[in-house]
Amino acid sequence: MRPILRPDAVLVQAVIAGALSFAHLHDLASAAGQSGWKAWAYPISVDLLLVAAWRRLRTDGPSRLAWCWFLIALFASLGANVATAGFLDLAHPPAWLRFGIAGWPALAFLGGTLLAHTASDPTPATAVPEAAAPVLEVERDPAPAPKPGPAPALVVDDTPALPVADPAPDPATAPAPAPAMSVPAALVTHARKVADDHQSRTGFPIDTDTLRARLGVPAPMADAIAAQLT
Incomplete structure (x- = not known):
């Protein structure tokens, strides 16, 4: 599908203004x-310098260099538009106008070169990590070794040692035996079928974890059922 060309008022206005400014600079x-x-x-030189400065402002952000050459090119274009409106006698142009027109190529070349080859934001220098402060090691004299003294006398006790009986556990602090968990007979019967089926398929007796997973019961009840299956 071919795109439909639609007239843009802003684009048409830009073309007309550019053509008029171009003609004034030529005249x-x-x-x-x-x-x-x-x-x-x-x-062409004035308009290209204006576009280059504006592009630099749009891509790299505001900078003194781009703003300087943008204003110079804008002043040249605006000055030509005003000068051709009858404010100057173009049949007998003044000397300063001839001087400005003759020096413009060098000025435009300088501006274009600076805009093209000057970095807007130089790469920041890599921070050099600070060297660790040297650790001052102080060499100390070793501690003097103790002087050997006389060996202690060995005393042998011939008294036979009496057997010491183990202390009886305190009934108040002794853990109470866990009450036996009652398991319904129907659940034991079902668990036995599950265990037999597992052993017939795998050849190994069922373990407690598998039995608990198959029956969906808590671990204490699975232990009680496994105890009744043995």
């Missing part, structure tokens, strides 16, 4: 003594 350069293709090169 001003021609009146200042630049004839032939040189008179047409001046408006």
Whole structure:
């Protein structure tokens, strides 16, 4: 499907304004003594410098360099539009106009070169980690070894040791035996069928964890059922 071309009022206005500014710059350069293709090169140079500065502002952010050359190109374009409106006698242009037109190529070349080859935000230098402070090691004299003294006398006790009976556990602190968990007979019967089926399929008796998973009962009840199956 071919795209439908629709007129854009902003684009049409930009084309008209650009064409008028281009013509004014050409007329001003021609009146200042630049004839032939040189008179047409001046408006191209001014407009390209203006576009380059604006693109630099849009891509790299505001900077003094881009703003400086943007204002210079804008002043050149605006000055040409005003000068051709009858404020200057283009039949007898003043000397300063001839001087400005003649020096514009060098100025535009300098601006374009700076905009193209000057970094807007230089890469920050890599932070060098600070060296650790040297640790001052102090060498200490070793402690003097103790002087050997006389060996202690060995005393042998010939008294036979009496057997010591183990203390009886305190009935108050002794753990009470866990009450036996009652398991319904129907559940034991079902568990026995599950155990027989597991042994017939695998050849091994069923373990407690598998029995608990198959029956869906808590661990204490599974232990009680497994005790009744043995």
